[in-house]
Amino acid sequence: MTDANATRPRTRRDAQFDKIRDREAALAGTRQRTGRFMSKFLNNRLAVMGFVIFAVICLMSLFAPLIAQHDPMSPNLRAIAKPPSAEHWFGTDKTGRDVFARVLYGGRISILVGLGSALLSAIIGVIIGVYSGYVGGWLDWIAMRISEIFMSFPQIILVLLLVAILGQSLLNLIVIFTLTGWGGIYRMARARMLSIREEEYVQALRSFGLGPARIAYKHMLPNALGPIMVNITLSTAAFILQEAGLSFLGLGVPLSIPTWGNILNAAQDLRVLEQNWWIWLPVGATISLFVLSVNFIGDGLRDATDPSQQG
Amino acid sequence: MQPNDPILKLRDVQVHFPVKTGVFKRVTGHVRAVDGVDLDVRRGEVLGLVGESGCGKTTLGKAILQLVRATQGTVTYSGEDGETELTSLDDAGLFRFRKRLQIVFQDPHSSLNPAFTIFGSLEDPLRHYGVKTREERRKIVGDLLEAVNMRRESMDRYPHEFSGGQRQRIGIARALSIEPELIVCDEAVSALDVSIQAQVLQLLMALKREKNLTYVFITHDLSVTEYLCDRIAVMYLGKIVELCDAEDLYANTLHPYSEALLSAIPVADLDKKSRRIVLQGDVPSPVNPPSGCPFHPRCRYAVDRCKTEVPELRRFKSAKGEHMAACHLIDQPLAE
Ligand SMILES: Nc1ncnc2c1ncn2[C@@H]1O[C@H](COP(=O)(O)OP(=O)(O)O)[C@@H](O)[C@H]1O
Ligand code: SF4
Ligand SMILES: [Mg+2]
Numbered sequence: 001m002t003d004a005n006a007t008r009p010r011t012r013r014d015a016q017f018d019k020i021r022d023r024e025a026a027l028a029g030t031r032q033r034t035g036r037f038m039s040k041f042l043n044n045r046l047a048v049m050g051f052v053i054f055a056v057i058c059l060m061s062l063f064a065p066l067i068a069q070h071d072p073m074s075p076n077l078r079a080i081a082k083p084p085s086a087e088h089w090f091g092t093d094k095t096g097r098d099v100f101a102r103v104l105y106g107g108r109i110s111i112l113v114g115l116g117s118a119l120l121s122a123i124i125g126v127i128i129g130v131y132s133g134y135v136g137g138w139l140d141w142i143a144m145r146i147s148e149i150f151m152s153f154p155q156i157i158l159v160l161l162l163v164a165i166l167g168q169s170l171l172n173l174i175v176i177f178t179l180t181g182w183g184g185i186y187r188m189a190r191a192r193m194l195s196i197r198e199e200e201y202v203q204a205l206r207s208f209g210l211g212p213a214r215i216a217y218k219h220m221l222p223n224a225l226g227p228i229m230v231n232i233t234l235s236t237a238a239f240i241l242q243e244a245g246l247s248f249l250g251l252g253v254p255l256s257i258p259t260w261g262n263i264l265n266a267a268q269d270l271r272v273l274e275q276n277w278w279i280w281l282p283v284g285a286t287i288s289l290f291v292l293s294v295n296f297i298g299d300g301l302r303d304a305t306d307p308s309q310q311g
Numbered sequence: 312m313q314p315n316d317p318i319l320k321l322r323d324v325q326v327h328f329p330v331k332t333g334v335f336k337r338v339t340g341h342v343r344a345v346d347g348v349d350l351d352v353r354r355g356e357v358l359g360l361v362g363e364s365g366c367g368k369t370t371l372g373k374a375i376l377q378l379v380r381a382t383q384g385t386v387t388y389s390g391e392d393g394e395t396e397l398t399s400l401d402d403a404g405l406f407r408f409r410k411r412l413q414i415v416f417q418d419p420h421s422s423l424n425p426a427f428t429i430f431g432s433l434e435d436p437l438r439h440y441g442v443k444t445r446e447e448r449r450k451i452v453g454d455l456l457e458a459v460n461m462r463r464e465s466m467d468r469y470p471h472e473f474s475g476g477q478r479q480r481i482g483i484a485r486a487l488s489i490e491p492e493l494i495v496c497d498e499a500v501s502a503l504d505v506s507i508q509a510q511v512l513q514l515l516m517a518l519k520r521e522k523n524l525t526y527v528f529i530t531h532d533l534s535v536t537e538y539l540c541d542r543i544a545v546m547y548l549g550k551i552v553e554l555c556d557a558e559d560l561y562a563n564t565l566h567p568y569s570e571a572l573l574s575a576i577p578v579a580d581l582d583k584k585s586r587r588i589v590l591q592g593d594v595p596s597p598v599n600p601p602s603g604c605p606f607h608p609r610c611r612y613a614v615d616r617c618k619t620e621v622p623e624l625r626r627f628k629s630a631k632g633e634h635m636a637a638c639h640l641i642d643q644p645l646a647e
């Protein structure tokens with residue numbers, strides 16, 4: 001690096017700056033940004049525990065065909081409502097289906113609905129919020145009004161409407177969750193943009209004549225990713241709970257497909273609730289554990305990405 | 312294109328921000344951040360723009376770069392290809408001129424994107440202006456960093472790894488990256504320690520000589536401008552109240568506001584030490600500026616006329632080129 005300087009005569013200023021440079025080089029840290037983020041996250045015990053539980057449940061669901069000994073859909077009339085045993089770890093339900101297998105397979109659909117809806121809402125909310133929050137004006141006004149319409153519409157009525165019109169299906173449920181859910185993440189992304197937009201580096205980019213999409217998505221969005229990731233995890237948990245709630249009411253995924261909510265649906269029967277605890281308790285516990293773990297991850301991400309706590 | 316020809320001409324530039332209040336966001340008034348500025352910036356000069364915080368310096372600087380659009384008036388750029396009225400161009404039309412005007416900001420903490428390395432922040436404008444390959448961009452960014460006395464290797468570090476003075480130097484490197492003709496330095500050293508201030512100022516002056524730059528140097532600190540500026544414009548509540556050669560401002564102060572500002576500078580020379588004129592009250596709100604001379608509620612010379620009549624910026628006799636001031640009480644203006 002000194003060759004470039006060699007062409008012009010050295011001045012006293014150069015000597016002065018050499019000294020400063022040496023001091024700076026001695027001080028300069030070598031830690032990388034991602035490293036700092038990871039170490040902060042790993043220092044948060046609850047977040048790590050949450051991540052482990054989350055990973056175990058996800059992997060077990062993913063590899064359900066390898067783990068489960070029974071088919072989750074086929075009834076076994078010789079083993080109806082049997083309590084847990086070596087053969088059926090979580091017992092069997094009222095039509096003799098293996099509850100353990102159903103919880104594993106149900107996890108696939110429930111996690112798909114939760115994570116899928118959260119990611120879809122995030123994509124829509126971020127695309128709209130980041131751009132309209134940065135450029136402002138009438139585009140921002142329209143986006144805000146549209147989000148208000150979707151957010152103020154009672155979800156249960158939207159569900160009833162869509163079920164009445166389109167019938168029950170997995171895809172419909174994801175569409176409903178996305179429609180009612182994108183507004184929250186849109187508003188958060190927009191609010192972040194409003195505060196970042198006055199930062200001087202954004203003004204500098206504008207002074208170079210860079211286009212608004214380039215500035216908003218490439219340069220500003222990375223600074224809003226922390227809260228967006230937190231929001232995705234938290235809405236995953238919320239959607240899984242909502243799926244369970246709607247399926248419990250019989251409005252969610254068609255009952256023939258096992259999901260955590262549909263398994264729980266059996267507990268509507270008071271006799272099951274009182275006498276066959278193994279039909280609803282394991283799945284209830286799994287839902288709680290999963291939602292709790294996702295929330296812990298969200299909190300960990302929030303702390304790790306919070307700029308006010310960077311040291 | 313002679314050295315002293317104007318590079319920028321500002322004519323009656325006004326920037327008014329609407330004030331919205333209440334649930335329905337009705338416009339109930341305007342912040343007159345910049346309120347009718349006439350000013351020429353000459354090629355190759357350092358023009359100081361001074362005034363208390365909130366008087367509209369930053370807004371005027373942004374209006375020059377078209378980062379905020381003037382609500383009235385014109386900003387005209389003149390270069391080799393003749394005169395162009397920037398205020399009448401849209402973003403596409405401005406593209407050609409963005410390259411010639413740049414800005415260095417005040418706050419070293421928000422002037423660099425925390426999510427990108429220095430190279431990541433500096434390469435995008437270069438790509439935008441046609442530097443195609445990554446190797447070329449890395450070479451240019453490295454050269455720029457060396458030009459501001461930093462190590463080439465700094466380009467792969469993140470902003471939080473640098474001190475305020477270093478970040479400010481990186482901000483200068485960024486402004487230089489597309490080889491502008493004019494740089495607006497908005498309080499470029501105000502946030503730095505005095506010793507580091509001097510280094511950055513020296514650097515700015517060395518770069519100016521090397522690259523034939525023109526500076527509009529915005530500051531609220533008159534002790535910085537004397538050392539640096541060829542001419543100085545004093546701003547008060549969105550208006551220019553005095554405009555003259557830098558030495559003239561210190562030796563032959565005309566406007567009462569400039570006098571008060573100057574008296575606040577600590578003077579080393581005991582004989583010269585004048586009584587400090589304490590400005591009474593706060594800067595009035597730019598939403599409801601005072602009638603007549605905007606300075607009259609705080610002016611110790613104010614007479615009745617000052618409350619009703621707005622003083623024009625008039626030209627006065629001076630050994631050092633033109634000396635303009637806007638005050639009723641100054642005698643002997645030169646006839647227009
Ligand atoms: N975007 C904006 N919207 C509304 N008011 C603004 C905006 N930017 C600046 N102002 C107001 O304009 C006035 C001048 O501000 P500024 O140009 O930043 O002053 P200075 O740089 O001299 O401190 C202040 O009263 C400020 O509150
Ligand atoms: S016009 Fe009057 S109020 Fe204004 S500066 Fe001059 S003397 Fe003071
Ligand atoms: Mg300012």
